[in-house]
Amino acid sequence: MFDIIPQKGGLSIVEGFYCDGVNCGMREGDQPDLAFIRSDAPCDISAVFTTNRFQAAPIRHFQRYGEDFQTDFILINAKNANAMTGKRGIEDIDSIFAAIGTKHPMTNPVMSSTGVIGYPLPVEKIVAGFDTFDLNARDSAHAAEAIMTTDQFPKELAFEVALEDGTGFRIAGICKGAGMINPAMATMLCFIVTDADIPKAEMDSLLRESVDHSFNTISVDGDTSTNDTVMLMTSRKSGNYQKEAFKMALDMLTHQLAMMILRDGEGANKVVAFEVSGAKTKEDAIKASKALSNSLLVKTALFGEDPNWGRIASTIGASGIACDEELLVIRYEDLIVYSREFPVLDAAREAKAAKIMQKSSYKIHCDIGLGEYSHTSYGCDLSYDYVKINADYRT
Amino acid sequence: MFDIIPQKGGLSIVEGFYCDGVNCGMREGDQPDLAFIRSDAPCDISAVFTTNRFQAAPIRHFQRYGEDFQTDFILINAKNANAMTGKRGIEDIDSIFAAIGTKHPMTNPVMSSTGVIGYPLPVEKIVAGFDTFDLNARDSAHAAEAIMTTDQFPKELAFEVALEDGTGFRIAGICKGAGMINPAMATMLCFIVTDADIPKAEMDSLLRESVDHSFNTISVDGDTSTNDTVMLMTSRKSGNYQKEAFKMALDMLTHQLAMMILRDGEGANKVVAFEVSGAKTKEDAIKASKALSNSLLVKTALFGEDPNWGRIASTIGASGIACDEELLVIRYEDLIVYSREFPVLDAAREAKAAKIMQKSSYKIHCDIGLGEYSHTSYGCDLSYDYVKINADYRT
Numbered sequence: 001m002f003d004i005i006p007q008k009g010g011l012s013i014v015e016g017f018y019c020d021g022v023n024c025g026m027r028e029g030d031q032p033d034l035a036f037i038r039s040d041a042p043c044d045i046s047a048v049f050t051t052n053r054f055q056a057a058p059i060r061h062f063q064r065y066g067e068d069f070q071t072d073f074i075l076i077n078a079k080n081a082n083a084m085t086g087k088r089g090i091e092d093i094d095s096i097f098a099a100i101g102t103k104h105p106m107t108n109p110v111m112s113s114t115g116v117i118g119y120p121l122p123v124e125k126i127v128a129g130f131d132t133f134d135l136n137a138r139d140s141a142h143a144a145e146a147i148m149t150t151d152q153f154p155k156e157l158a159f160e161v162a163l164e165d166g167t168g169f170r171i172a173g174i175c176k177g178a179g180m181i182n183p184a185m186a187t188m189l190c191f192i193v194t195d196a197d198i199p200k201a202e203m204d205s206l207l208r209e210s211v212d213h214s215f216n217t218i219s220v221d222g223d224t225s226t227n228d229t230v231m232l233m234t235s236r237k238s239g240n241y242q243k244e245a246f247k248m249a250l251d252m253l254t255h256q257l258a259m260m261i262l263r264d265g266e267g268a269n270k271v272v273a274f275e276v277s278g279a280k281t282k283e284d285a286i287k288a289s290k291a292l293s294n295s296l297l298v299k300t301a302l303f304g305e306d307p308n309w310g311r312i313a314s315t316i317g318a319s320g321i322a323c324d325e326e327l328l329v330i331r332y333e334d335l336i337v338y339s340r341e342f343p344v345l346d347a348a349r350e351a352k353a354a355k356i357m358q359k360s361s362y363k364i365h366c367d368i369g370l371g372e373y374s375h376t377s378y379g380c381d382l383s384y385d386y387v388k389i390n391a392d393y394r395t
Numbered sequence: 396m397f398d399i400i401p402q403k404g405g406l407s408i409v410e411g412f413y414c415d416g417v418n419c420g421m422r423e424g425d426q427p428d429l430a431f432i433r434s435d436a437p438c439d440i441s442a443v444f445t446t447n448r449f450q451a452a453p454i455r456h457f458q459r460y461g462e463d464f465q466t467d468f469i470l471i472n473a474k475n476a477n478a479m480t481g482k483r484g485i486e487d488i489d490s491i492f493a494a495i496g497t498k499h500p501m502t503n504p505v506m507s508s509t510g511v512i513g514y515p516l517p518v519e520k521i522v523a524g525f526d527t528f529d530l531n532a533r534d535s536a537h538a539a540e541a542i543m544t545t546d547q548f549p550k551e552l553a554f555e556v557a558l559e560d561g562t563g564f565r566i567a568g569i570c571k572g573a574g575m576i577n578p579a580m581a582t583m584l585c586f587i588v589t590d591a592d593i594p595k596a597e598m599d600s601l602l603r604e605s606v607d608h609s610f611n612t613i614s615v616d617g618d619t620s621t622n623d624t625v626m627l628m629t630s631r632k633s634g635n636y637q638k639e640a641f642k643m644a645l646d647m648l649t650h651q652l653a654m655m656i657l658r659d660g661e662g663a664n665k666v667v668a669f670e671v672s673g674a675k676t677k678e679d680a681i682k683a684s685k686a687l688s689n690s691l692l693v694k695t696a697l698f699g700e701d702p703n704w705g706r707i708a709s710t711i712g713a714s715g716i717a718c719d720e721e722l723l724v725i726r727y728e729d730l731i732v733y734s735r736e737f738p739v740l741d742a743a744r745e746a747k748a749a750k751i752m753q754k755s756s757y758k759i760h761c762d763i764g765l766g767e768y769s770h771t772s773y774g775c776d777l778s779y780d781y782v783k784i785n786a787d788y789r790t
Binding site for chain 1: 476718733
């Protein structure tokens with residue numbers, strides 16, 4: 001047995017790590033645009049990156065270190081993705097670390113970027129910004145603010161894991177993301193630190209699984225960015241580890257951070273779970289639930305709070321999975337809105353369905369009736385504000 | 396050699412066909428909601444239907460006649476899709492034709508429906524509406540109006556084909572569609588009539604090809620409806636046929652009707668051609684160009700008239716095709732906005748790109764640089780009005 005206890009303080013609660021965020025002039029106003037996360041000794045790091053073929057320069061720079069390496073410094077900037085910047089993109093990262101490495105010795109420093117595609121990094125601003133960091137700060141809130149783009153709020157979360165023998169460890173994360181969010185590796189940046197004494201191989205496998213069950217189940221707009229990154233570092237300072245407890249804490253952390261991203265989806269007002277069960281294959285279950293979370297017609301119906309289950313059915317039918325209208329059952333929460341027995345939504349059930357749709361969070365459940373496989377994806381509504389935010393993004 | 400000459404009058408110019416549209420009370424106001432297209436003798440008919448697994452009742456009713464049959468009557472209604480209505484959906488069609496068949500003898504009558512999913516057809520209204528048809532009318536405009544849903548304008552087109560020997564034939568079509576438009580068989584209804592003396596096998600194959608090159612290249616919102624239908628009937632009254640001329644006239648007809656649908660895309664202000672060339676395989680070319688025409692981030696950038704080519708690049712990279720940022724070249728019309736040589740859009744080129752994006756119709760061309768395959772898809776922008784139309788569709 002073990003307990004997982006939420007903590008305040010974000011990354012700052014984990015032994016061995018320091019972080020801060022400052023404004024180096026990439027973003028107008030006072031909000032930080034440059035962050036670091038560092039450890040007081042080189043650490044094992046695991047990472048999962050975007051499936052986009054045009055991986056951004058910081059991702060290619062990271063991969064240059066090889067499969068397994070240790071690092072003690074992550075530098076993160078907003079406003080500029082350093083993507084589609086070719087060789088220069090990597091050279092710029094090298095220049096930045098060459099310059100700041102003379103002021104603060106680093107082992108295999110890595111970078112992570114988010115923002116507009118296709119512009120070179122403002123190297124001098126970033127190097128100058130480094131001088132304004134407090135390298136001994138543990139300011140998780142500033143770091144979480146610095147990595148925001150169209151995010152409405154910073155996202156951080158921390159847990160203390162208490163093991164049965166009285167020992168324990170801690171795990172914490174910050175992330176950003178509000179648009180370009182798609183299940184093919186959620187489009188976002190996430191940095192997780194822990195002091196658990198976890199073997200490197202388990203860091204890699206547990207992180208991959210956890211990302212599949214969290215960030216890869218959410219969709220704001222079906223777009224997959226060039227910069228998606230989830231990193232996990234461990235200082236091992238607690239000296240403690242228990243796999244089952246670590247896995248649960250990591251999964252809770254990534255799931256809740258993913259839900260924060262969805263809640264903050266550009267222009268979104270609702271978070272809806274699309275559970276597909278009874279599918280003939282696992283692939284069918286995933287395909288249908290992702291089709292629902294990505295459908296424009298479904299997303300606008302959620303926004304309009306219109307219990308138009310026909311759009312749910314049509315999207316299932318169009319998704320290419322095995323299905324049969326005689327067997328399909330659609331529920332909003334526990335309310336059946338479509339089945340062969342009750343094909344027409346009478347006024348009383350329609351009123352109930354409309355009431356469920358007014359909630360800020362609810363479940364739409366489609367039972368395919370053909371097999372035993374299920375999958376849940378999470379999506380949000382599409383509002384006028386999504387269009388507004390994305391029509392004007394660069395300005 | 397041959398000439399293809401546009402004609403006014405829509406379906407009415409083709410010998411042997413009659414059509415009309417009336418209001419039978421399914422739609423509020425005076426606008427027609429019920430149409431017929433009939434021929435004065437049974438005709439060969441070819442049809443292409445939706446790939447949605449939940450095919451609507453009228454499609455299943457059509458298919459009950461088998462592969463090859465002749466018909467002299469198509470009945471079409473708006474406001475109700477007769478989809479997800481199970482056996483009752485087909486029984487209702489049988490009831491309608493049983494009732495109206497006593498007033499007007501018919502051979503294998505077929506039906507086509509568009510509108511809201513999941514409600515039984517108002518059989519009595521439709522039967523009563525039939526009595527108000529003028530069965531000898533050739534009122535193509537009324538028929539085109541009757542089949543509209545969220546369409547802003549009726550869509551009809553007609554050509555006279557003049558062959559070199561002085562003979563010729565005619566072909567004409569009406570269609571509807573403004574939302575749920577996706578390349579997996581454009582989501583719409585289209586009815587084409589001709590008096591060409593075309594063999595049935597060529598009707599089938601030429602229609603299938605023509606749909607692939609027209610309706611299947613357009614996307615408003617990536618959704619595929621339960622009711623998509625394209626039908627082609629021939630009276631053979633002209634006695635003339637020449638395959639090459641017929642194929643060109645049919646392709647021009649379906650392409651131009653498809654462009655009318657896109658121009659009328661819900662809330663859309665622009666029609667953009669997404670040409671992908673230099674792809675390694677044909678599948679890659681199709682996949683990338685469809686990904687562009689369906690991307691929410693691309694569509695909102697088109698609406699915002701923001702020359703943010705990074706979203707084009709990111710969508711190509713996320714589409715799963717073979718590609719390399721060193722080889723990719725992106726052009727708006729003839730203007731290079733991204734290549735390895737000119738990775739950054741300077742102010743002068745940015746101003747030119749912004750000017751192109753203000754046009755109501757233009758081309759975005761992505762050369763992948765890896766092979767010789769190309770494909771063009773057509774899309775439109777996503778505006779506030781798309782959200783408005785679809786949030787309130789049923790009300």
